[in-house]
Amino acid sequence: MSQPLVEMIDVEKHFGGVRAVDHVSLDLCAGEVVGVLGHNGAGKSCLMRMLSGAMVPSGGEIRIGGEAVQMTSPNDARDRGIETIYQTLALADHLDAPANLFLGRELKTRFGNLDDTRMLREARTVLARLNPNFKNLRDPVSSLSGGQRQVIAIARAIYFDTKILIMDEPTAALGPSETAMVADLIRQLRDEGIGIFLVSHDMHDVFDLCDRVVVMNKGRLVGAHRIDEVTKDDVLSLIIKGELPADWSARNLAPAL
């Protein structure tokens, strides 16, 4: 296998006595979708935020393309092609869709002024690709529906030159058709060679889209499997009990019952 895009080695995050992430090692290759599962509070978001540069690890090492990196701000991660769709969406409510899409990376004219015309045009194009009905681009995003807000957050991650995409529960606020659209998008991005971490509670999505799954429980990584090795029940057992069923053996090797 070629050089992994991301290697997280023995990564830790403590808050006082709370071990939110406890000695987790994990990797991600180009053109691969890795599902990250676990209960609420298992540490999924913390793990992802360390890779986004939004949180500084208490210990361990992160390598991007084989090179050890210290990321102390979201810009450090973005500069390395890591884009994140946060669970909270991270939108500035009083600004409109184009302003949010380009927040922190505004397009400017020759004189350094904001190029709102071009940002609007670009936003229209990329948002239309995700949702053709997205018309009210100049409204503050606080007035948009949950689905539209999510679409802006997704657009922000795919508009720029992305190599590694982190999606923290990207379909939580979406209806069925939008969820299907996101699933299509994930496949398309994967085929373009982007590596994707997909944090999700939706077992159907995970089994549909992921090449591998990792399961977290109380900050620890309790399982990492190719998707064809496990069943939904196996994964549920990992999520709930933190271990596989007692009689487990890799499903793809076992004779079909």
Add this chain to the structure above:
Amino acid sequence: MSDTSKPAQGFRLDALMPGEGQIHRLSALATLLLLVAGFSIASPAFFSVNNALTVLLQTSVIGLLGIGMTMVILTGGIDLSVGSVLALSGVVSGLAVKAGVPVAPGMALGIVTGAACGAFNGFVITKLRITPFVATLGMMLIARGLALQVTGAVPVSGLGEGFGTLGNGAPFRIVHMKPNGFPQVLFPGIPYPAILLLVMAVAGAYLLRRRQLGRHIYATGSNEEAARLSGVRVDRVKLYAYTITGALAGLAGNVLMSRLVTAQPSEGMLSELDAIAAAVIGGASLMGGVGTISGTMIGAFIIGTLRNGLNMAGVSAFIQQIMIGLVVIGAVWIDQMRNRR
């Protein structure tokens, strides 16, 4: 995640939000016109070119403070120190000029002092993580104390005519020499403070609307965590906002002291409240992320007109204080109603 509740709430805002800022400014403008009309009827002397210029002069100080205040309020903060910083800056300029420094560099020194106070505020807020309210309350005492200390609480006078130009000069003055040798003032000119206010308001609006820093100021106040995750350097944005506010307070101090041709260490008491009221009356939200320079300018003129008109109408200073106090409470109340919707 707050999004489960957002859409329902967002939908009602959908109908109200887009025009709301404009509606607020229009109603503020209507209030201003009503005030002018009311005072004109109450006292004929109110509606005269000379009094208009007086209002303009008074408002220019509130307005300059208000531009800066709008920026820090937009970031979700507040600056209680502008009145004291105004005094300290004016005093520094006065002392410098008194010590023989030419007027222009002397005044520049005062403005730099204001900017330094603002930068200190920004540092305390972003690096020491002290809330803006407490940090700038501290600076309010520090700057006032410094101003009183360096002057021994005695006004600095005898500053010379040059020092008075900024506050009292008026270019474009048209004077016609009558045959009998007496001059007749055809047009009293446009006072420097008014020109300065216009220039600073336009510059402030340009910064907020057209520059990246302005966009980031709105984003920081709208959702600081989101701005940070989007790569906005929120600490730096705040540092800039407080520094600009300090510099504008310094400028306002120079305008005021120049007008008096005396550096008064006790000037500008409570003028931070005028500035906050101007911003809030003009539609700025103390929660951050909402507000415009044009709105604040209207708010500043409402306060300036109210003070002047009540004076002209012979309302006692005590009653004036009560009324302005009620206006401030009313404006903040309206702000909160707006947020609760």
